[in-house]
Amino acid sequence: MTNILRHLNSKDWALIGVCLVFIVIQVWFDLKLPEYMGTITRLVTTDGHSIEDVWQNGQYMLLCAFGSLATAVVVSYIASRIGASFAQRLRRMQFDKVDSFSMTEINRFSTASLITRSTNDVTQVQMLLMIGLQIIIKAPIITVWAILKISGRGFEWTLATVVAMIIIALVFVVVIILVIPKFRMMQTLTDNLNDVTRENLTGLPVVRAYNAEDYQEAKFEKANRDLTDTQLYTAHAMATMMPFILLLTNVLMLAIYWIGAILISGASAPESSALFADTIVFVSYAMQVMMAVLMIMMLFVMLPRAQVSARRISEVIDTEPSIKDGPVTKTDPAREGEIEFRNVSFKYPGAADYTLQDISFSVNKGETVAFIGSTGSGKSTLVNLVPRFYDTTEGTVLVGGVDVREYRLDSLYGRIGYIPQKSVLFSGTVSSNVAFGEREGGPAGEDDIRSAVRIAQGKDFVEEMDGAYEAEIVRGGTNVSGGQKQRLSIARAIYKNPEIYIFDDSFSALDYKTDRVLRTALKKETGGVTSMIVAQRIGTIMDADKIIVLDEGRVAGVGKHKELLRTCKVYKEIAASQLSEEELAI
């Protein structure tokens, strides 16, 4: 928790200081109010006072009540400002940090977890900060101040209050030792219950195929029982504690009366009246102290959950991205679109084995290079090294004759049109998706959007949509089909007018015919752009200028389709599994 508080800036601390001042004023009002009651008591119990005197003191009391309310409003105002701006900052810090992450960091946290950290966890911390500012500060002040006031008036009263406080402190210790750990445990047990349920849901076909419903339910029952037992424990602890503290409060009140009675019966005339007034005032103080103590108790219950959230937020903010910016923005125009891999090896973080080993090849401007190999041969990993989704473990990747690590990232990204296997659309319109992000040389016109969509074979379906190019795309692009998504995703790359296309198995969602027509159009309309194509189907890549065959992370062959059929065993095997005898005949 303290770790995350360092993100409060000096302005926040200053405001917290102001908050503190107002809380002190509020406590002053709260403790002053009963004193006027004491005065009224004296007026009532002694002779010779007019109703006007009572009325005047009554006005003071009202002023105190309003004063307390007014300061509380100020405190709440400041606290909510601090809390909301702190939450805003934590969200921004995380969002910016995640933006700077490479896939290594994203995968380590998982996208779902990063989303929760940026939203729900921040809310938790904000809530605690808000309530903390109002309660944590106020409770000790009111406790100490009230006891000081009481102690000035009589040893017996002080003793009674202090004894009550000590008992409360003991209850606190017991709660902290016995109950708080259970509250912490509850989170784990809830997660556990969630996991078992999710397991059942994701494995539904398997569960049913194996008639394992009872098996799953037995597991769920265990998780359910564990959670219920812990919840019962904490609920029972709370059920015990609250009435106990209430009893203590009431007994303390009685004790104050009783002590008052003894003191008064032993005192002489003017003194007895003052003592009687004190009795009334101190009962009120004792109530306020007990209330403060209860509040702190509530805070203890809230704390574990917020602590977990704070830790999770800190983890994101404190993670250093593994991909850093370089200085280069300009390259030799003559070498634009060139790609070279020099002795590249790559190992995923934490993996034992290399995914890619000793890969070297080069591609000239305007050429098409294709990568083929069985699943897990490393083809996707290889193309991911060009836009630096990951950095090489050994060796260098050069784009336009410059090491990719030397580029300023936006300059490197600006050269690449990347189309992933699983297409991504954002909420907005067809146009906003095609013209997404920033384009080298500023945004192009509507015609460029239309022409990009046309080349990507999306013209027909887009123009049939309600609103055509301005048709709405909902979050996640769920209102268009898989093939349509893929074509819009390709249109986005075409619109960008990059030096290099990277197709990471981007044609798989298209049927064979569209795949073929699209590639023909692309070749015709965007000549001079270098293409890297990862594919499963031989048909997609057999006309490439260069085919690189990968096998277990190594290059098993380089060449054109016909050459490879003759020279490369792995390629021949893949071809044999996809093509017929006649087709294989050269």
Added chain:
Amino acid sequence: MSDGEQRHKRNPRGPMGGPMGMGAAEKPKEFKKTGKKLIQYSRVFVPSIIMAFAMAIGAAVLQILSPELLRNITNEIAKGVSPDGVNFFGAIDMSFVTTTAAILICFYAGFSALTFVQNWIMATVTQKMSKQMRSDISQKINRLPFSYFNKTSYGDVLSRVTNDVDTIGTTLNQSVSPLVGAVALFAGCLIMMFYTNWAMALTSVGASVLGFMLAAVIVLRSQKFFAAQQKDLGNINGHVEETYAGHNIVKIYNGSKGSKKAFEEINGRLYDSGWKSMFFTGLIMPLMMFISNFGYVAVCIVGAVLTMNGEIDYGAIVAFMLYVGFFSRSLSQFAQGASILQRTIAASERVFEFLEETELEDESGKARRLADVRGSVEFRNVRFGYTSDKVVINDFSAKVKAGQKIAIVGPTGAGKTTVVNLLMRFYELDAGEILLDGVPTSDVPRENVHEQFCMVLQDTWMFNGTIKENIIYSKQNVSDAEVVAACKAVGMDHFIQTLPDGYNTMMTDASSISEGQKQLLTIARAIIKDSPLLILDEATSSVDTRTERMVQRAMDALTVGRTSFIIAHRLSTIKNADVILVMRDGDVVESGTHAKLLEQRGFYAELYNSQFETAA
């Protein structure tokens, strides 16, 4: 239906729902109907709940009577302070004070004891009921047809099991019995106050009601900020989710700047609506405090005036200070309890909605069983659609002899898993029948159909348990030797032996187990099950080539001697299949052998040949 994608779709509810239950609480659709269901659901607990109510009322009565005793003590003490300023020793009857205090302590102790018992009962009841609800939901999952999960996300079901049940558990505890107590306190308070002094009573009621009207105005005014905050939270969730999920694209297309700008805008709006609603949340407590102070002051002033006029004794002021506190507390409990109860009902509504979904047909009446199945399968005029308005399979018929291999082929998204779903009776046919050894599968219970199949899917589903538990799964009486034999058959035995705990290694700890090895383990699981028919998806998730070869070998071995339905990805499987089922747009469009289908020059031939056409 991806869980990760769906989990955050729902608008966030929970911590910021409203200030102490007084904010923008979710409104249930049918309050009364759901309330009745909740009572019906908790009927076994009704005697306990009534007990708790009785305790709450008893506690309230003790609470209401205590100020009267305190009044007597105060008056006795006041005797020691004579108005004329002369104090005479022994004016206070200490034994009276002590006795009354002792009685009062008994009252307080009784009050606390009753409250304790009531809390305890309610805590137990709500926790037990929550547990029951969770169990019911979990069991319900396994009784729902697959079609239900096509329209509902996992995240939605999960949120009902945890969030909604949790809400019911906590809010029920905070709303029902405090409400009963508050009613008793309210009524008792009114009686005692008017019994003691009508002028003071009117003052107390007036001051409290005035304070509450002020509070109500403020709370009502704050509603719009809560609605705004809720909307902004939803927006920021959506934007964050979209940006994080599309991280690669955002980076490559240099969309960071645009995305950050959009984020800043929403974040700014959220700051604005956030601080405003938090401000009002923070006001609730001081307002309550003010209301009670206000009542306190009013009682003091009016009481003092009346005392000076000799109309009441001083002790009555002390009693009224407590009454006015009780009175305003009961009012605030009405307000809070009502709004918390709304949340209870809204959450219950979602839980009951799930529990009331139509279940799979009860089959306990089906006496017929399949036994010693040889493995012949016949599809007879099968018609099927996932939704009633869209038929995907029209009148499909085919016969498969025992031991044959059937390859299911077709482009991505053609509905190859539909055949699996129908064979396993995961879905019911609209017309026609599927016969196993001549027996329609609809004539026997579903479990009996499931028993006849081994199933290896592309999704390598493993659960949190040991490797051994994962392989044996729900099968009874499997010896360790059989497990080892199965793992040897798939070539995993050696690897498992090298793990620190061998076969007892937890799947979660075995991070070194690759996706491909998991696939091998699912094959081992199928070997242990040893059923006469097999359903196999050849698609291997990202695995290295060597493991892939092992997986293929293990799959081939599994098909020996079994009637096998294979979602084929390898040409060798297709070419060697006894029957090929060609799928397109969900329907089986052609069936036959490889050679025969090529001859037909239909969709299969087109599919097969299109791979060869070039982009030139």
